[in-house]
Amino acid sequence: MSNPVLTQFMAELLSGRVKLVDLTQTLTPEFPIIQLPPEFGQAWPFRIEEISRYDERGPAWYWNNFSMSEHTGTHFDAPIHWISGKDQPDNAVDSIPVENFIASACVIDVSAECAENPDFLLTVEYVKAWEQKHGRIPERAWVLMRTDWSKRAMPREYLNMAEDGAHSPGPDAEVVPWLIQERNVHGFGTESVGTDAGQAHHLNPPYPCHYFMHGNNRYGLQCLTNLDLLPPQGAVIFAAPLKIRNGSGSPLRVLALTPTV
Amino acid sequence: MSMVASAATRAAPAGKRRGYDGVAVTVPVTIPYVRYSTRSAHWWLGRALAELIRGAGIAKGEVDGVCVSSFTLGPDTAVGLMQHLGMSPRWLDHIPMGGASGVVALRRAARAVQAGDAEVIACIAGDTNHVDSFRNTVSQFSRFAQDAVYPYGAGGPNASFALLTDYYMKHYGASREDFGKLCVAQRDNALKNPHALMKKPLTLQQYLDARPITDPIHLFDCVMPCAGAEGYLVMSEERARALKLPYARVRSTIERHNAFPEDPIQFRGGWAMDKDALFDHAGVAPADVDFLETYDDYPVINAMQFEDLGFCAKGEVAGFIRANEFTIDGSFPFNTSGGQLSVGQAGAAGGYLGFVQALRQLTGSAGRTQVKDAKIGVVSGFGMINYDRGLCSGAAILERGATQGEAA
Amino acid sequence: MTEPLVKPKKKNPVLRTRLATLPPVPRSRSALGLTRAAAEGVFEMQVCADCGTVQYPPREVCGSCLSEHVAWKPVDNRGELIATTTLRHSNDLYFRERLPWRVGTVKMAAGPSVVAHVHEDCAEGGTVRLTLKLDRSGQAVLHALPEKDTPNMNDAPQLRESTCDPKFRRVLVTDGKSATGMAVARAMLEAGANAVFLGDASTWKTVPAFDKLVASDPRLQVVELDVTDTDSVDRLAASIGGKVEILVNTADYLRDGGILNRKDVNLARDAMEVNVLGLMRLAQAFGPGMCFRAADGSNNAVAWVNILSIHAHAALPARGAWSASKAAALSLSQTLRAELRGAGVRVMNVFPGPVDEEWEQLTPPPKIAPSGLAKAIVKGLQDGVEDVYVGDIAEELRTRLRENHKAVERELGQ
Numbered sequence A: 001m002s003n004p005v006l007t008q009f010m011a012e013l014l015s016g017r018v019k020l021v022d023l024t025q026t027l028t029p030e031f032p033i034i035q036l037p038p039e040f041g042q043a044w045p046f047r048i049e050e051i052s053r054y055d056e057r058g059p060a061w062y063w064n065n066f067s068m069s070e071h072t073g074t075h076f077d078a079p080i081h082w083i084s085g086k087d088q089p090d091n092a093v094d095s096i097p098v099e100n101f102i103a104s105a106c107v108i109d110v111s112a113e114c115a116e117n118p119d120f121l122l123t124v125e126y127v128k129a130w131e132q133k134h135g136r137i138p139e140r141a142w143v144l145m146r147t148d149w150s151k152r153a154m155p156r157e158y159l160n161m162a163e164d165g166a167h168s169p170g171p172d173a174e175v176v177p178w179l180i181q182e183r184n185v186h187g188f189g190t191e192s193v194g195t196d197a198g199q200a201h202h203l204n205p206p207y208p209c210h211y212f213m214h215g216n217n218r219y220g221l222q223c224l225t226n227l228d229l230l231p232p233q234g235a236v237i238f239a240a241p242l243k244i245r246n247g248s249g250s251p252l253r254v255l256a257l258t259p260t261v
Numbered sequence B: 001m002s003m004v005a006s007a008a009t010r011a012a013p014a015g016k017r018r019g020y021d022g023v024a025v026t027v028p029v030t031i032p033y034v035r036y037s038t039r040s041a042h043w044w045l046g047r048a049l050a051e052l053i054r055g056a057g058i059a060k061g062e063v064d065g066v067c068v069s070s071f072t073l074g075p076d077t078a079v080g081l082m083q084h085l086g087m088s089p090r091w092l093d094h095i096p097m098g099g100a101s102g103v104v105a106l107r108r109a110a111r112a113v114q115a116g117d118a119e120v121i122a123c124i125a126g127d128t129n130h131v132d133s134f135r136n137t138v139s140q141f142s143r144f145a146q147d148a149v150y151p152y153g154a155g156g157p158n159a160s161f162a163l164l165t166d167y168y169m170k171h172y173g174a175s176r177e178d179f180g181k182l183c184v185a186q187r188d189n190a191l192k193n194p195h196a197l198m199k200k201p202l203t204l205q206q207y208l209d210a211r212p213i214t215d216p217i218h219l220f221d222c223v224m225p226c227a228g229a230e231g232y233l234v235m236s237e238e239r240a241r242a243l244k245l246p247y248a249r250v251r252s253t254i255e256r257h258n259a260f261p262e263d264p265i266q267f268r269g270g271w272a273m274d275k276d277a278l279f280d281h282a283g284v285a286p287a288d289v290d291f292l293e294t295y296d297d298y299p300v301i302n303a304m305q306f307e308d309l310g311f312c313a314k315g316e317v318a319g320f321i322r323a324n325e326f327t328i329d330g331s332f333p334f335n336t337s338g339g340q341l342s343v344g345q346a347g348a349a350g351g352y353l354g355f356v357q358a359l360r361q362l363t364g365s366a367g368r369t370q371v372k373d374a375k376i377g378v379v380s381g382f383g384m385i386n387y388d389r390g391l392c393s394g395a396a397i398l399e400r401g402a403t404q405g406e407a408a
Numbered sequence C: 001m002t003e004p005l006v007k008p009k010k011k012n013p014v015l016r017t018r019l020a021t022l023p024p025v026p027r028s029r030s031a032l033g034l035t036r037a038a039a040e041g042v043f044e045m046q047v048c049a050d051c052g053t054v055q056y057p058p059r060e061v062c063g064s065c066l067s068e069h070v071a072w073k074p075v076d077n078r079g080e081l082i083a084t085t086t087l088r089h090s091n092d093l094y095f096r097e098r099l100p101w102r103v104g105t106v107k108m109a110a111g112p113s114v115v116a117h118v119h120e121d122c123a124e125g126g127t128v129r130l131t132l133k134l135d136r137s138g139q140a141v142l143h144a145l146p147e148k149d150t151p152n153m154n155d156a157p158q159l160r161e162s163t164c165d166p167k168f169r170r171v172l173v174t175d176g177k178s179a180t181g182m183a184v185a186r187a188m189l190e191a192g193a194n195a196v197f198l199g200d201a202s203t204w205k206t207v208p209a210f211d212k213l214v215a216s217d218p219r220l221q222v223v224e225l226d227v228t229d230t231d232s233v234d235r236l237a238a239s240i241g242g243k244v245e246i247l248v249n250t251a252d253y254l255r256d257g258g259i260l261n262r263k264d265v266n267l268a269r270d271a272m273e274v275n276v277l278g279l280m281r282l283a284q285a286f287g288p289g290m291c292f293r294a295a296d297g298s299n300n301a302v303a304w305v306n307i308l309s310i311h312a313h314a315a316l317p318a319r320g321a322w323s324a325s326k327a328a329a330l331s332l333s334q335t336l337r338a339e340l341r342g343a344g345v346r347v348m349n350v351f352p353g354p355v356d357e358e359w360e361q362l363t364p365p366p367k368i369a370p371s372g373l374a375k376a377i378v379k380g381l382q383d384g385v386e387d388v389y390v391g392d393i394a395e396e397l398r399t400r401l402r403e404n405h406k407a408v409e410r411e412l413g414q
């Protein structure tokens, strides 16, 4: 028995009135990963080795082995990733209810501010001003911060390292709890290598986005791209991480459904 | 330079050595040389044996002893060759002594005949020469050559002899002109030998102008590797006479291996240790010798043999060469076949070349190379440059037994 | 006097590249004692324990007294050059391509006479120094050198065949950003390298000393290279593989940690990725090109250098995973050596003790300055050896490993 909503959805999709936008970065060995001080454990970058390519290693087929961390490339952060979220229920990628992998999205465009100031921090005031213009952030929606960071040259400008560490934008320590308590958001997404700003270890608490989002069983998306193709409101995000037992996150394909104007 | 005389510089007197009474050396055979051969060594050795049997007028089964020398017979030895040739000898020897093989084979065979271990011994030496034979032979010549000589430019014997020629010329006064005189004389001799591969005359100027191969060795100081075989028979004089074969008798022989190991480089051969034994045993003096056939892989070795066999004193070779003529009709008939330098070097057969030529001289069958009235001849051999020097030396004094006319 | 080597001209791209040939390889097992000595850069011959005779060529027993106790020992390398010749003909392809070739007989002060390659600056009748070197086949040969060094001596074509001098060659330093990498680059430039490619695995990271170095000499060129990334290695090989004549693998991943004091194998894997699989990736990408150019003129591809550690031979339990990676790299280098030998490209392994760099901060002295390590590498290449031990600690451990490897094991574990 068919559901008229789904039938209608497919019709809209096929007609092009609803468009799919790929928010995913291509996985390549050179795609930057977050850099921690070298004495800490390090996430593996994406690495790929050919198994065979229609040759003596496998005459009719081509395939590869690859390796990477749970936090390599465009990836999903589960609450268990952070110490504040370690005791939350259903906090790992395999136990998160699958319903949570689809959610609407609000895209807050701070690209102009970030072009001026790579350390730009998103504030409550800024979000309120955005709501004035684009409407209130709905319940259980992704808040995606459009910085145009994905358009930066890889890896130097993207990581933007200086002697005092990375310089990239993110939310400040007030806006994250505000988004959770006042707007009940689903999670926070960014174009840069983390959901927090490059200098977020100097905030209080350090890494507030990780700390509060995961401490409240919310999610993170990072290394997104093509946010400039989404409307401020109205897009729907499909973001389903790999089902890794007790996984703290996972690389994934992030797709947005967006209305064409 | 230290040149401490070894305790064994001179061999002990050979008073107790038995003579070679009753031994005949006969049927000199040469299988005509070719520059390259597609045959194997077995073919060349088989041809030599057949010629010996034919020349002696005996049945194949009458040859009951065989002595073989060959570099290219591998993987066979004399043993495998016997099956190959269908021979069942009661006496068999394999002599891997290169240029000393002809003399050493005689020593072994003569004693076997004297002792009655065999009656008719065929001494044969032969090698083939494929296009790549020489390189293969040289690269695998010996362990010391492999370890300590071949990796140094892979010049083969040219390089080793160049070094000792260089040293010899600087310390013993021989010049290129002296060596050239010997080479030119040998070429003159070779022009009278139908078996010689070198058919054109050589002048001293051509010798001197030749291209350098490995200083101070130039083109005409080098032998030309080729394929060929040589052979002779050893039997009792009684048997030789019964077969009406012209033959030579053996007056004396010597052999020596690894002589003077303390010499920093070779400037003398084992003959220097044994020459007195050689001549004393034979009861002749160098002055009695009618011709000399040396092993002549390089002219410097000829010069050493003149000195070390006592034809002149050490260091006086230049004067000796200048004072003599070395052609067949000269004052010192020498390498009357033309020697390897002009006939070609057929591997181990090169160690037989002088010996077989001496037999021809003493049996009156040397044709246009015949030295008039040759009665006493000296053959010397020299072989196996192993590391930096030739290790085997030998010599024999042969005398005319019965010539062609007398035997018939 | 040796004519100084002239900087090779740019290659004519339409001429066929001369392929590698090797001088004669076979040796008896005894003679491989010379190869061992040459590989380690020492001059040793067989000396009879019973009668003291020094003998050559190597034998199974003493050629003088027939004693079986013949041991390899350092001997006086001087001698008189009593005869020489210049080969203008050879039976071997390798030498045919390199004629004329000078060899000679040296009467050693220690006793034996030896046939040796003779340097053009040696006068016949004069005193020479003998040295054992590895030729292009990787086997030992004797070279007679002038009694005292002469100008441009190493430029003599014959000697250059047995060495891997960086002069006029192009060098890839796989991790050019490390202290060692930068020092190696500097030393190569000083040694006259034509170009030094500096691998950079972290182009996002600013290292002022590196930037300063790169700006200091136009012969330096930064190239992106992450040895853990097959694609990165392949891309670089496709770009400069035909130019690398000496490859110095400076990439290293040094972290503390043994087995039981860690909860995971990540550190070990990271070390293996860099130190072992990185070496293998480099070899697969650069090895064939180097083999192809192994006889290409006076700046032919000659050497592959691995910077290992003395702990490749004996684990330092405090750095167990790292030690294991170095041991694995040593093993891999032996395979690589066997595979490159066919073309005559030499694998030189460097075994330093602790190097004075950030990851050795807590290691007490003595530590080797990166510049000292780099100097030893250049000297090893100029000498043409296979194994280079650098620093007092490396030398001491090497000696003690020969004496009692169990003692070393116990003490390193304390």
Ligand SMILES: [Zn+2]
Pocket: C048, C049, C050, C051, C052, C053, C062, C063, C064, C065, C066, C067
């Ligand atoms: Zn001894």
